[in-house]
Amino acid sequence: MSHPEHPCPMPLGLAEELLSCFPRGHNIIDPYCGIGTTLQAAENLGLSATGIDFEPVGFAAERLAQPAKVA
Numbered sequence: 001m002s003h004p005e006h007p008c009p010m011p012l013g014l015a016e017e018l019l020s021c022f023p024r025g026h027n028i029i030d031p032y033c034g035i036g037t038t039l040q041a042a043e044n045l046g047l048s049a050t051g052i053d054f055e056p057v058g059f060a061a062e063r064l065a066q067p068a069k070v071a
Contacts, residue, residue, distance in 0.1 A: 009034070009035055009037060010034075010037040010038070011037075012037055012040060012041055012044075015037045015038050015040070015041035016041040016044060016045060018041075019038070019041050019042055019045055019047060020045060022045075022047055024045070024046040024047065025046070025047070025048070026047050026048070027047070027048040027049070027050065028042045028047050028048065028049040028050070029049075029050050029052075030049065030050070030051045030052070031052045032052070032053060033051030033052060033053045034053055036051060038051070039051045
């Protein structure tokens, strides 16, 4: 998923790699969730996640409302 409006998005694969060390059911808190990459990765891995950002509804809500795209 491309986000030209964000200057430096984290790759989804990197977020999934970093979160893969947590067992299912753990809660992840992302205090700078931006476009929601960490939230999407947590959802993909069966983790609960809470995101906080300066733009409370912004990009993350829009991204998580869309169905996941499988490559």
